[in-house]
């Protein structure tokens with residue numbers, strides 16, 4: 001960011017930014033502080049008049065192995081989904097930003113962000129229709145292939161991963177696309193004039209120069225996927241118990257908000273820790 | 288190092304012809320400027336020679352090799368871009384060494400040649416810097432070092448100096464000329480700046496609407512333009528009005544030629560000179576510019592311009608009757624074009 005020198009510039013900046021900060025305070029920090037407050041309570045004040053402060057909720061994370069196991073499972077899910085989003089999304093962004101020109105690019109771009117336009121529940125149930133036994137996918141394959149198909153995808157971890165990858169793929173494509181199309185064509189031309197192959201250009205120029213965008217996309221996928229509960233519940237069935245679904249249960253089924261809030265903050269802390277630890281490693285990888 | 292031979296190249300974008308039957312030879316070791324107004328096809332010609340795009344018809348030869356179907360990666364050329372196009376994620380040394388690493392010359396050889404190339408552009412101590420830590424002129428030099436470090440057969444430059452300010456541009460022109468002489472590389476330089484073309488090149492080619500209008504040494508083209516376009520695009524020309532031709536000594540046939548005189552060939556006097564070609568005129572304006580002065584006069588209604596040493600000009604007020612004269616050999620005879 002550019003340095004701000006003159007005081008009037010700074011004043012103008014504060015004026016311009018204050019609505020954004022006000023909104024951030026109202027929409028993010030107030031609810032977050034309320035949750036933090038809840039997480040230290042024995043009961044919700046409106047339910048029990050004898051409520052008090054306790055660390056019990058945080059301690060219960062360590063008391064039962066279930067939470068840690070599920071958190072580990074959720075983190076693995078986050079890694080898997082992020083991996084597939086990058087594996088599919090980055091090449092898509094590459095083709096979109098570097099090889100397709102003009103109108104076709106705009107059309108394809110709209111198709112990419114189409115999942116953003118549909119309601120997530122609708123999207124998930126559509127996948128249920130496609131993946132279930134004797135569903136759209138199996139019938140389609142049976143129509144093409146001569147033998148019987150039993151994929152049994154529905155209510156498996158695979159179904160959860162497929163649903164999540166589909167939901168979060170646009171983030172990786174969008175951020176990578178923005179980073180890739182910002183690279184000056186002359187840079188690629190210069191490398192070609194020096195005899196570089198497509199692979200060399202990708203490895204030594206496009207990938208390093210678009211890495212910030214790719215990482216931003218990865219974070220945008222990883223963080224919500226670790227806490228996801230809707231896709232696991234609907235598509236995962238018996239295998240669909242994750243850390244996110246347990247938290248959701250505390251809020252809507254068990255009605256233990258303090259425990260739910262405490263579990264959420266443990267998740268937040270773990271995710272922030274992971275991001276914090278990986279930053280220096282990634283920074284070194286860039287150069 | 289090699290000569291480059293372009294034969295009957297045509298290139299269209301949709302229905303627009305960017306290059307129309309272009310043939311031109313760039314001699315081994317020469318410094319060639321392609322000059323033309325914006326949209327005349329200079330970039331298209333350069334990129335076709337480079338191998339970024341392929342001609343619809345025609346042949347291109349670099350050295351002994353026909354390359355019109357060879358992609359840029361395999362043509363062994365060096366190219367410098369207007370935007371410098373340095374790799375922002377690599378140090379200066381890595382930028383310069385990029386082409387060498389692609390060619391797998393080995394680490395020691397790479398280091399030696401990078402140092403050599405950086406010394407050549409006088410940036411020997413800047414190898415560890417990142418591109419964003421350099422000034423515009425320094426980036427330019429890095430781009431040049433990077434383009435020649437692999438010892439390509441030909442160096443191509445597309446208006447490389449147009450992003451620099453005037454003083455830096457003149458410095459870079461001198462520098463570029465020195466380096467080109469030292470390395471001896473065949474160089475093709477695209478510009479729309481006639482002064483730059485005259486300063487740098489041994490030969491120039493003038494492009495207009497996708498055709499080479501004229502090619503030759505700067506002096507040939509300046510002294511013997513073969514079209515009104517060439518005469519006005521390279522230098523300035525004062526056209527003799529048809530009504531004023533009577534009694535003048537002219538180097539050609541007036542039905543097939545138009546005649547012109549360069550501004551610096553004209554002399555301004557208050558009386559009619561005894562010898563040479565002379566026309567009466569009215570002085571409109573005299574612009575003092577240090578040692579030189581520019582006078583705007585009107586000859587038979589035509590605006591003319593003449594440039595002379597200020598001290599050689601007689602003191603005269605604007606509006607006074609004067610004579611412009613020149614030696615008959617300085618008259619340019621420009622073939623009339625069929626269309627105009």
Ligand SMILES: Nc1ncnc2c1ncn2[C@@H]1O[C@H](COP(=O)(O)OP(=O)(O)O)[C@@H](O)[C@H]1O
Nearest residue numbers: 300304305323324325326327328329330331332
């Ligand atoms: N990629 C392209 N697509 C369509 N038209 C082009 C393209 N490149 C160049 N042209 C056209 O070809 C002509 C020559 O362009 P160019 O070679 O860039 O001229 P110059 O470099 O002399 O300014 C122009 O009329 C331009 O509009």
Ligand SMILES: [Mg+2]
Nearest residue numbers: 326329330331
């Ligand atoms: Mg151009």
